[in-house]
Amino acid sequence: MNVLDFAHSFFADSARWHGYDGIPTRLLEHVGYSLEALAIAALIALPVGLIAGHLRRGGNALSMVATAGRALPSFGLLVLLFIWFGFGTLPVMVPLVVLAVPPILVTTYEAIQTVDPSPVDAARGMGMTEPRILFQVELPVALPVILGGLRTAAVQIVSTATIAAYVSFGGLGRYIIDGLYQKDYEKVVGGATLVAGLALVTLLVFWALSKLTVSPGVRRSG
Amino acid sequence: MNGFFDLPSDLQHSYLGLIGLHLREALLPVLAGLLLSLPVAQLCARFRWLYPPVLGVTTVLYAIPSLAFFVILIDYTGQSEMTVMIPLAVYSLVVLVPAIVDGVRSVPPETLAAAEAMGLGAVRRYLQVQLPIAVPAIIAGLRVATVSSISLVSVGMLIGNQGALGNMLNDANLYHRPELAVNSVVTTALLAILVDAALVLTRNLLTPWMPKKGAAR
Numbered sequence: 001m002n003v004l005d006f007a008h009s010f011f012a013d014s015a016r017w018h019g020y021d022g023i024p025t026r027l028l029e030h031v032g033y034s035l036e037a038l039a040i041a042a043l044i045a046l047p048v049g050l051i052a053g054h055l056r057r058g059g060n061a062l063s064m065v066a067t068a069g070r071a072l073p074s075f076g077l078l079v080l081l082f083i084w085f086g087f088g089t090l091p092v093m094v095p096l097v098v099l100a101v102p103p104i105l106v107t108t109y110e111a112i113q114t115v116d117p118s119p120v121d122a123a124r125g126m127g128m129t130e131p132r133i134l135f136q137v138e139l140p141v142a143l144p145v146i147l148g149g150l151r152t153a154a155v156q157i158v159s160t161a162t163i164a165a166y167v168s169f170g171g172l173g174r175y176i177i178d179g180l181y182q183k184d185y186e187k188v189v190g191g192a193t194l195v196a197g198l199a200l201v202t203l204l205v206f207w208a209l210s211k212l213t214v215s216p217g218v219r220r221s222g
Numbered sequence: 223m224n225g226f227f228d229l230p231s232d233l234q235h236s237y238l239g240l241i242g243l244h245l246r247e248a249l250l251p252v253l254a255g256l257l258l259s260l261p262v263a264q265l266c267a268r269f270r271w272l273y274p275p276v277l278g279v280t281t282v283l284y285a286i287p288s289l290a291f292f293v294i295l296i297d298y299t300g301q302s303e304m305t306v307m308i309p310l311a312v313y314s315l316v317v318l319v320p321a322i323v324d325g326v327r328s329v330p331p332e333t334l335a336a337a338e339a340m341g342l343g344a345v346r347r348y349l350q351v352q353l354p355i356a357v358p359a360i361i362a363g364l365r366v367a368t369v370s371s372i373s374l375v376s377v378g379m380l381i382g383n384q385g386a387l388g389n390m391l392n393d394a395n396l397y398h399r400p401e402l403a404v405n406s407v408v409t410t411a412l413l414a415i416l417v418d419a420a421l422v423l424t425r426n427l428l429t430p431w432m433p434k435k436g437a438a439r
Contacts, residue, residue, distance in 0.1 A: 071372075159286075160287075179293075185296075199287055
């Protein structure tokens with residue numbers, strides 16, 4: 001038996017497709033937590049990154065925050081918060097958000113800050129207000145890089161939401177953690193395949209998103 | 223009473239022993255990743271068409287969640303340190319390859335022409351001109367790769383206690399000793415910050431020609 005055989009027998013078992021521990025339920029749970037965490041992280045990091053990038057200041061402070069966020073071990077934080085606060089959404093959401101904020105924050109700031117100053121000056125000379133300069137000149141140019149930061153954050157969230165199963169949470173990590181405890185390697189491999197698949201779908205979603213939203217002129221010059 | 227640094231005997235390590243183990247499990251993969259990405263990045267810088275597919279492959283490999291990667295490797299390398307270190311090495315590529323390519327590409331063509339005019343061969347030009355100029359970009363990549371590697375080692379706890387400092391988390395749960403989890407999180411974060419600072423210092427030592435900025439970050 002190799003990994004492929006295990007994966008095949010996992011997905012071939014029709015019992016895996018129903019009920020509270022079925023693949024659709026676990027998949028929806030996983031996508032749910034991931035989207036929620038990504039939304040919270042983006043709500044925190046995008047505005048800060050955009051404004052700091054537009055003002056072209058605060059870079060050192062932001063990279064310090066980002067280093068601190070990266071240095072906090074997500075898994076350790078998860079277990080620690082679980083021990084302190086017990087079962088709930090908080091112990092899962094906090095590590096996921098802490099994990100996702102640094103890449104969004106740093107890439108957004110860098111992307112806006114490194115926009116070619118001449119079109120920005122031209123826009124200012126034409127009498128555009130600062131918010132319009134940010135959203136109509138800087139943002140479209142910086143969008144590919146910003147989406148790249150969001151993509152990294154999303155992939156890391158999907159990956160780390162798997163580990164949340166250790167603190168009795170749902171999601172696709174359940175199969176891996178339960179499988180390891182039950183010495184059911186078929187289940188472990190099935191869960192791993194699903195998570196990896198979901199992460200790849202996340203990449204595809206962001207690839208499609210950048211095709212749809214990035215202006216053709218920016219794409220050509222980038 | 224148990225002291226803060228007294229670890230349960232099932233961890234089979236002292237506090238300092240766990241730190242050493244953690245550093246080894248986190249740093250060796252990044253070193254391996256660096257040794258692998260130097261030639262790969264050099265190829266990407268020379269043959270431009272190679273860069274997008276290489277970037278694609280590393281991005282896809284990076285997307286494989288650590289726990290999934292670990293458990294699939296169990297079939298080949300068992301519940302061992304190797305199983306933790308292989309994915310970490312692979313993850314480091316997604317940061318290191320672009321960092322080195324950008325660094326090598328940032329060398330001005332005049333500089334390369336000057337090196338050539340001075341009679342430097344391809345190898346010496348690479349080692350003595352391109353690589354030193356690329357050092358700040360490479361170290362920037364190494365910082366991100368090392369810090370996330372240090373954080374990820376803890377997940378190895380889930381596959382047969384291979385997570386070094388992360389193993390304390392399981393014991394914190396088992397023996398209802400929350401201070402073990404606090405210790406694990408704080409120590410891991412401190413290690414990451416110290417290694418990050420060491421890399422900044424290394425960069426400053428390796429690039430004495432760079433203007434001294436007020437903030438070293």
